[in-house]
Amino acid sequence: MADDPFVSIVVPARNAEATLAQALDCLLGQDFANWEAIVVDDGSTDGTPAVIASYVEQDARFRTVSSCANSAAGARNKGISEARGRWLMFLDADDWVDASFLAKMLAVLGASPDSVAAYCGSRRVMPDGALTPPSIAPEVAIQPFETFARRCAIRTHALLIDRATITELGGFDVSLRTCEDWDLWQRVARLGKRWVMVDEPLAFYRNSPGSLTRNSTQMLADAEIVIARGFSADPRVKHPASAHANGAISAHGGTASEALAWFVLWNAASDCGSGGGSIEPQTLRALPARFEWAREIAKVVFDGLVVGSRSVPEQLAARWDRIGGPVTELVVELGKVWGDPVAGRRVQYHLEQMLLDFDDLAAPRRLARTLAIRVDVRNPRSTELPKGIDQIYAYLVKDGQIEALVQFGVLGNVTRRHWIDLILNFVPTQEFIRGLSGHERMVFRFWRCFARLARRSPVHAPQKGAGADKSNMFAAEA
Template sequence: MAHNPLVSIVVPAHNAEATLARALDCLLDQEIADWEAIIVDDASTDSTPAIIAGYEHDARFRTLRSCAHSAAAARNSGIATARGHWLMFLDADDWVDASFLAKMLAALKTAPDAVAAYCGSRRVMPDGELTPSSLLTEVAIQPFETFARRCAICTHALLVDRETIVELGGFDVSLRTCEGWDLWQCIARLGKNWVMVDEPLAFYRTSPNALSRNSTQMLADAEIVIARGFSADPRVKHPASAHANGAIEANGGSASEALAWFALWNAASECGSGARSIDPQSLRALPVARKWAREIARVVFDGLMAGSLSVPAQLAARWDRFGGAITELIIGLGKVWDSSVAARRVQYHLEQMLLEADDLAAPRSLARTLGLRVDARNPTSTKLPEGTDQIYAHLIMDGQIEAVVQFGALGTVTTDHWIELILDVVPPERLSDSAEALLSTAERRSDPDSHFGKLARLAAEAQELVRSSAEPAERLAAPRRKPAADGHANDRTSFWNRHFATENHWNYASPYEQEKYQRQLEILPAGPIGRALELACAEGHFTRQLAPRVGHLTATDISAVAIGRAGARCSDQPNVEFGVLDFAADTLPGGMDLIVCSEVLYYLDDLAELRRVAKKLVEALAPGGSFISAHAFVLRDNLERTGFDWNTFGAQAISETLAATEGLVLEQSIQTELYRIDRFRRLSPSDVATEPVIDHVPIHAPIEIGVARKIVWGGARALRRDVARSERRQRIPVLMYHSVSDDGPAALARFRLTPAAFASQMTWLRANGFHAINSEQLEGCIANRQPFVGRPVLITFDDGFQNFDDHAWPILRKNDLTAEVFLVTDLMGESAWWDAEIGPPTPLMGAGTVRRLAGEGAFFGSHMATHRAIDGLSSSDLAAELLRSRMFIERWTGRPTTAFAAPFSVTDRRLGRLAKECGYRIGFGGRHGPAGLDCDLIDLPRIEIRGDRSLDDFVAIVEAVLK
C-alpha cells in the first residue's frame, strides 16, 4: 500500500529555467522529509523539462504535463493527483526557508481544528535585495473579513487542508490574477481557524514581467473577488452562518473601499514602474479621515517598492524616476477628496517613510522634503529647492549619525540657524571644542529669504491683521503694589484697617448675607431689650437693622475706618452710639441685655484666647442677658461635613467653647448646612438650664461666587494646606475636556460631559485637596525640575465652546478652581465646523466672552486659528496660524500667550520647533498620561476625560497619578 505523504507541494512551471532549480532545492533543504512535490510543466519551451528531469531520481518528485497556459489550471492538475493531508503551492520562481514545513506543521499540531497555517513573506528584488517582512495578524483574528477585502498572504506562504481545497473545487481558472486570493476567501468563508507563524519563511521573487504588474487585469479580477466576498458564494456549500451572505461593512469597510485600497496599491505600483494609467477617481472611496493618512502612505510605499523593483533603502534615491508621478497621484487624490490638506498629509507621511529608510549618502530632494547630511561641527547654509518646506537631516559627527532632526523650513537654512539647532539637540560634551567655535559664529542674520526672515514677515502680517481687527485690545493689567509698611503691619488693628481699605469688602447687601441677618433678628430674645452691644459691627449694615429692636445700641469695631462708615450709615438712628473697641484686648462695657457677635470669633489667635473672650462676654452680660453668635462651619472642626476651607476653627468649636463657659447656657440655635446662629443666656443664680431649641433650616438665598469658592460641600478627604505641607510629587494630572452640556449628537458623547457629571468631578477634586494651576506654572516646575507641591491639577478645555462659559466656568469657580481654554481664534463667535457632519455644530465663545472670563481668572491658549490638523498644513500655513492665534489671544486677554494644544491632538515633527520660534513655550500634543518633570515642555501629555465614563472611572484615573 502506497504511503501518503504529510504534505503535497504543487509547483506549476512555465519556461522557468532561470528560477526553477532554486525553488526545488528549497524543498530538498526542508527539515521534514515527509512530503511529495508535484511539478506541473505548463507547456514550457525552454529547458524547464530538463531541469525537472534532474530531480526525478528522488521519488518524492512527480511530474505532470499541462497545456493550460494558466497557473491556476496547472495547480488544479496537481491538486487532482495530490495525496498529502496538507497542500502547499510553490511557484517556480519562489522559495521557502528550510524550516518552513517543520514550523508550519508544528503550528498546525497545536490547533487541530485549523484549516490552514500561514507565515510572513519577503519580496526578493532582481538585484537580490530583500524587503522587510509582510505579515498580517488580522488573518488569524478574522480570516474571512480580511480576505473579503484584500489578498493578505502570498501563494506559497501557507499550508492548507487538501480535502477542503478539493471540496471547494480548487482555483478559479477564469481569473488570470488574484486566483489565490479568491481561493483563500472561499476557505475562510467556512469559518475555520487559521494559525499564524510569526516569521518570514516565504520568499517571493519580484519580476518586471510578473502578471501582478498588469494593473488593469489585477483591478478587473480584484473587483470580482471583492464582490464575491460581499455576497453569498454558491461555490461554498457549507459556509459559516456569520459569513453566508458575505462580509459585514462594520467589520472593516465596504466593498468599494476595499477596491479603492487595491486600486491605490496598483496606482502606486504603476507610478513606480513609470506608467500612469490609473484614474484617481477609482480612489474616491478611500477614507479621507486623518487617522488613515499613514496607512494610505504605507500602501503607496509598498506599491512603489513593487513597481520600481526597489527595497525601502533605495526608494528615495530613485525619486526622480517616479516622484513626479506619485506626487501627481496624491494631488489627484486630494482633488477627489476636495481636501488639499488631506493630500499634503499623505505626502508628508510618505516622504518621511522614504527618508527614514535612506542613509542620505547624497541629498534627497523630494516634493516637500529635503533629506541631507549635515556636518554638526561645520554646518553650511542650505538653500531650499522649490516647493520644499521641511528638512529631514542626519547630523554627522566622526562619520556617524549623532542625531536626526526634522523641522519646518520657510526659507534658506542659514549657518547660524543650523548652529542654533545643533546646539539644541547635540549634547555639549559631544561637541567639545567645537561648541565654543559654533557659539562664536552664531548670529541671527536678517536675510529676508532665510527661514527667520520669512518668519518675521509672517509675524508682521499677523500683527497687522490683529491691529486692523474690530476687536478692542485688552490692556495689560498693571501690577498691584503692596501698601507701604507702617511699622505696625502685623498688629490686629492694622490687619483690619487693611481689610476695610476697600468698602463693602464682604458684600453685606448680598442675598446670602441678608438672609443670615434676618435669621439673627429672628433669634433675638422675646420682650424688650434695653442695652445692646454689637461687637465687630464692621460698616454698620446689620447695625442699622438691629437698632430698631433695642432701646440703646453700642456698636463697636476695632477699625476706625469701619466705624466711620458705620456712623455715616446709621446717622439717622438716635439710639446708636459708635466706638472703637478691640474686644479681645479691651474691657467690655457691662450690664448688657444683649451682645451680638457675628463672623469674627474665628479671627482670634486660638481657642485659649476664645475661652478668655467668652469669660469677658459673661461678665459683660447682665444676669439673664443674651449673647448671639453667628459663625460658619469650618472644615478644621470637622472634615466629614460641609464647611469652609479656612485655616481656623469655626462654628462648631466656637459653640462648644461658649457652651462650656461657666455662666452661659445655649437656649436656641438656628443651623444651616453652612453656618449656625446661637443664642446663649447668662444664667441668674436661680435659673435652671433647659434643653435648647434646635432649628435646622435650608439656605434659600443664592450664594455668590466669592463665598461659594471657599465651601467644600459634603466634607473633605484632604485639605489643600495639609497636602501642601506633606506632599511633593514628580507628576500631575493634566485633564483634557471639550464640551460640558446636556445636549449634543450621540456620536460626540465621548467628548461631552453633562454639567452634573462635570460638577461631581470638580467637587471630588476640591474635596480631595487639589488646587488648579495654569500652564505657565506647570512650565515653571518642569523647566526648573522643581517638584510639584501638594496636589496640583491643570484643567484644560479644547475648542472654546460657549458651553464652557454657560456651564463649566460657574462650576469651576464654585469649587475654587480655574481652567485653561484653547481657542480656535479665526472662528470666535462662530461654531465648530469640524463636527458639522455629525450633527449641529456647537457654538464657540466670542472675543468679548473671552475678555470677561480672563478678567474673572480663566486662562487661554491657542488651538490654532482654523482647527485644521497641523500635519496637513504647509510649514508656512502652520507658522501663520501659530502667530496669528497667539497674537489675537494676547489682544483679547491682555496677557502673554505661551501655550498651545494641537487640534485633534495631532502633531508632527515640525510643530515643536516651529511653535517655539513663534513664541510658544509649552504645548500639548497627542500623548496620553500624566505630565512629569521629565517631560518635553513642547509636547506634554494630557489625560482625556471622557463623557461616557463614570465618576468612579474619573477617580481611578486621577488617583493613579498620585501613586
C-alpha cells in the same frame, strides 16, 4: 494509506528553466522529509521538462504531470487532483521557502488541530537579489474572512492548507487570470475555521518583470470580482459559517468600494514605480481622507512603488528622479478627488519621510516637498531652500557618526543660528558649546515654537532576528 506523504507540494511550471531548480532545491533542503512534490509542466517550450526529469530521476518524492491549461490556476488544479498528502502547499516555479518552512508550519498546525491552514511571513526578492524587509498580516489569524474579503494578505506559497477543504471547494477558479489564490483563500476563510500564524519570514517571492502581477488592468478586473464576492453570499461555499454566509460586514473594516479603492491605489503606485499606466482618479474617492489615515495611505503607495520599480526600500529615494513625478501627480490627484489638497499634502509628507527613513543620505536628496541633508554639528551652515520645498529632513552628524535625526517644516531658509539651536537641543556637547560665540550660545526658543521637530531612529532597518513587520499588503501577487 500508511505510506502516503503528509504534505503535497504543487509546483506549476511553464517555461521556467531559469528558476525551477532553485524552487525544487528548497524542497530537498527541508528539515521535514515526508512530502511529495507534483511538478505540473504547463505546456513548456523551453528546457523545463528536462529540469523536471532530472529531479524525478534523483528523488522518488518528485512526480510530474502535464497540463495544457496555460494558467497557474489550471495547472495547480491538475496538481491537486494528483495529490495524496494531508496538507497542500503551492510553490511557484520562481519562488522558494526556508529550509525550516515545513517543520515550523506543521508544528503550529499540530498544536492547533482544528486549524484549516497555517501561514508565515514573506520577503520579496528583486532582480538584483536584494531582499525587502519581512512582512506578515497578523489580522488573518484574528479574522481571516473579513481580511480576505478585502485583500490578499498572504503569498501563494506562504501557507499550508487542508487538502480535503481545497478539494471540497473546487480548487482555484480558472476564470481568473490573476487573484485566483486570493479568491480561494477567501472561500476557505468563509468556512469560519481557524488560521494559525508562524511569525517568521519563511517564504521568498521573486519580483520578476514578466509576472502577471504587473498587469494592472487584469488585476483590477479580477480584484473587483473577488471583492464583490467577499461582500455577498458565495454559492460555491456550500457550508459557510453563519457569520459569513452573506459576506463581509462593513463595520469590520470598510465597504467593498473602499476595499477596491485601496487596491486601485496600490496598483496606481506600482504603475508609477514602473514608469507607466494610468487610473481613473474617481476610483480613489472611497479612500478615507481623515488625518489619521494619511500614513496608512502613504504605506500602500510606498509598497506599490517598491514592486513597480523592482527596488528595495533603500533604493527608492535615489530613484526619485524617475518615480517622483508620477507618484506626486497621483497624490495631487488624490487631494483633488477628496476636494482637500491639504489631505493630499499630508500623504506626500508621510511618503517622503518613509523613503528617506531608508536612505543613508550619502548625497543630499530633494524630493517634491522635502530636502534631505546631512549637517555637520561642528560647522553648521545656512541652508537655502529650493522652490517648492517646505520640509527639512536632516541627519545631525559629528565625526561621520549620525547623532540625531530632525524633521521640521520651514517657510524660509534655515540659517546657521537655526541649526545651532537644533544642535544644542539634540546634540549637546560641552566641546561644541565652548566653540560658539557668545551670541551663538543663545538657544533660540522662538524657533522651537514654530518648528515641528522629530527625533527618531536615523535609519529604519529590521533588527537581526526580529519577526516579520506587521505591515499591510494590499496586492494579490499571482
